[in-house]
Amino acid sequence: MRRGETVSARLWASSVWVLVGFFVLNLLAMIAAVVVNSLGTRWFNTWLPQGFTTKWYFSAWDEFQLGDVLFTTFQVVGAVVVLSGLLGVPAAYALARREFPGKRLVVLLFLLPLLVPPITFGIPLATVLYRAGLAGSISGVILANLVPTVPFVILVMIPFIEQIDPRVEAAARVFGAGTLRLFIHVLAPLLAPGILAALLLVLVRTIAMFELTFFTDGPTSQTLVVALYYAVYAAGVRAGQSIDAMAVIYMVTTLVWLLIALRFVNPTQIVGRARR
Amino acid sequence: MPLRLALSRRGIDGVTLLVLPAALFVVALFVYPFLYGLVLSLQPKAGGWLANYAKFFSDPFLYGTIGKTLWLAVPATLLNILLSIPVAMRVRRMHRQRLLTAILVLPITLGTVLIAEGLLLYLGPQGWLNRALMGFGLVSHPIRLVHNYWGVFISLFISGFPFTFLLTLSYVSGIDPSLERAASTLGADTRSRFRHIVLPLLAQGLAINFCLSFVQTFSVFPSAVLLGAPAGVTRVISIAAYTAAFEQYDYSMASAIAMIMGFSQLIIVAAVLGARVLVYRGPAGGGKG
Numbered sequence: 001m002r003r004g005e006t007v008s009a010r011l012w013a014s015s016v017w018v019l020v021g022f023f024v025l026n027l028l029a030m031i032a033a034v035v036v037n038s039l040g041t042r043w044f045n046t047w048l049p050q051g052f053t054t055k056w057y058f059s060a061w062d063e064f065q066l067g068d069v070l071f072t073t074f075q076v077v078g079a080v081v082v083l084s085g086l087l088g089v090p091a092a093y094a095l096a097r098r099e100f101p102g103k104r105l106v107v108l109l110f111l112l113p114l115l116v117p118p119i120t121f122g123i124p125l126a127t128v129l130y131r132a133g134l135a136g137s138i139s140g141v142i143l144a145n146l147v148p149t150v151p152f153v154i155l156v157m158i159p160f161i162e163q164i165d166p167r168v169e170a171a172a173r174v175f176g177a178g179t180l181r182l183f184i185h186v187l188a189p190l191l192a193p194g195i196l197a198a199l200l201l202v203l204v205r206t207i208a209m210f211e212l213t214f215f216t217d218g219p220t221s222q223t224l225v226v227a228l229y230y231a232v233y234a235a236g237v238r239a240g241q242s243i244d245a246m247a248v249i250y251m252v253t254t255l256v257w258l259l260i261a262l263r264f265v266n267p268t269q270i271v272g273r274a275r276r
Numbered sequence: 277m278p279l280r281l282a283l284s285r286r287g288i289d290g291v292t293l294l295v296l297p298a299a300l301f302v303v304a305l306f307v308y309p310f311l312y313g314l315v316l317s318l319q320p321k322a323g324g325w326l327a328n329y330a331k332f333f334s335d336p337f338l339y340g341t342i343g344k345t346l347w348l349a350v351p352a353t354l355l356n357i358l359l360s361i362p363v364a365m366r367v368r369r370m371h372r373q374r375l376l377t378a379i380l381v382l383p384i385t386l387g388t389v390l391i392a393e394g395l396l397l398y399l400g401p402q403g404w405l406n407r408a409l410m411g412f413g414l415v416s417h418p419i420r421l422v423h424n425y426w427g428v429f430i431s432l433f434i435s436g437f438p439f440t441f442l443l444t445l446s447y448v449s450g451i452d453p454s455l456e457r458a459a460s461t462l463g464a465d466t467r468s469r470f471r472h473i474v475l476p477l478l479a480q481g482l483a484i485n486f487c488l489s490f491v492q493t494f495s496v497f498p499s500a501v502l503l504g505a506p507a508g509v510t511r512v513i514s515i516a517a518y519t520a521a522f523e524q525y526d527y528s529m530a531s532a533i534a535m536i537m538g539f540s541q542l543i544i545v546a547a548v549l550g551a552r553v554l555v556y557r558g559p560a561g562g563g564k565g
């Protein structure tokens with residue numbers, strides 16, 4: 001830091017760092033505890049388990065039918081990513097390029113599902129989906145998960161689109177490109193980084209989305225995070241280690257995508273709502 | 277085509293229509309369910325049209341959940357906001373923000389269920405935290421941190437802090453550093469620079485930040501079940517709503533509780549945003565021009 005800072009200022013600075021360090025340390029220790037437990041044989045009254053084994057992963061795989069659960073998870077996540085891109089990107093384009101009466105109202109419409117927490121709108125939504133006969137199936141889970149992700153894609157994409165020079169599009173129009181061709185040949189390549197970033201964030205958020213899936217799923221449409229919840233909820237029936245093995249599998253699924261996402265996006269975007 | 281021309285003058289043409297599919301989707305799956313839920317909550321299984329609400333506010337087991345939720349959500353949110361300010365003030369001058377922010381993003385992506393499972397293990401009587409505390413001789417018996425208020429509080433703190441911090445960081449980075457430099461030239465020390473320059477500019481952002489974080493913590497659900505005492509001190513309002521919907525299959529009552537949950541959030545948010553106006557009104561960017 002700069003010279004001439006007083007002792008109390010330095011003390012303050014270091015206490016802030018100690019605080020951050022303490023937080024990060026506990027966070028990593030918590031994650032490490034799950035990993036160690038999933039690999040341990042017997043762990044009681046000691047710092048570390050007596051021995052290490054990988055058998056819990058095999059037993060978790062069978063006990064919780066993780067093959068099916070992972071398949072469902074990828075189906076749900078894949079559909080949510082594709083559909084929220086297809087619905088969100090064109091809408092973001094319209095909002096970035098056109099001024100029309102009622103635009104503020106439309107923006108508010110897209111902000112609300114991000115501001116209202118999933119639990120609050122999840123229960124009425126689940127009720128409607130049950131009445132429509134969609135809940136309990138994979139399509140119900142996909143529909144419910146799309147409610148926050150479509151607005152999310154729109155709000156992340158608007159600034160990306162605004163920074164593209166409209167003259168590029170005007171030039172393409174002059175040469176006779178229709179809206180569709182403009183989209184495929186001009187906009188899609190220019191927007192690719194933005195779309196990639198937005199969809200990766202949707203992917204990470206959907207894997208971790210608990211409430212909406214929990215409310216709308218049925219026995220055949222559980223995703224990984226809901227399966228994990230049920231396992232922890234009914235802990236005692238199963239070995240703690242195999243629950244943690246599932247937790248590790250869940251963690252790895254999210255973290256792989258998070259690491260990929262972090263190569264393309266700024267971490268603040270994950271919190272990401274409309275920047276202004 | 278005079279109609280088309282007239283519409284396009286007002287900004288409505290083929291491109292504008294691209295907003296329609298997404299807008300219709302949100303109306304169908306967000307606005308409609310909300311209105312449906314509101315109407316459904318007014319059609320109780322028995323009694324008059326306000327019977328659900330009357331039942332909620334006359335049964336201490338039900339209306340008590342609001343207080344219990346607030347008792348968790350408000351302190352956790354305030355603690356998060358208060359801690360995020362000094363950390364963000366420090367981190368904004370850092371050159372390698374990316375690694376720290378990446379670590380802090382972890383809890384957001386891991387989600388509340390995994391945090392609950394991790395904390396059950398880590399904070400439990402045989403967990404590493406208690407072991408370390410006893411090893412340092414700070415406590416003689418393991419302290420009870422799970423299946424009570426503190427377990428939920430800690431999980432709210434861990435899952436909430438990154439979110440609050442990243443928002444505060446983006447607001448703090450938005451303040452023009454030349455304002456502080458000017459104050460420093462005029463002889464203001466760190467503390468008064470913060471009090472008279474940064475804090476007023478930050479107030480607006482902090483109010484929004486409080487609202488967003490509060491709304492998230494107010495709807496705590498998985499950790500209140502897994503880490504708390506879901507029948508006792510951490511019987512939060514979302515548990516009441518869940519029980520009504522998926523255990524008693526009383527969708528009308530569940531919708532009523534969801535509406536009450538939404539309105540309680542709205543009241544707090546409106547109060548905070550209203551109080552914000554008293555502190556400062558103006559741009560946070562400053563500087564240019």
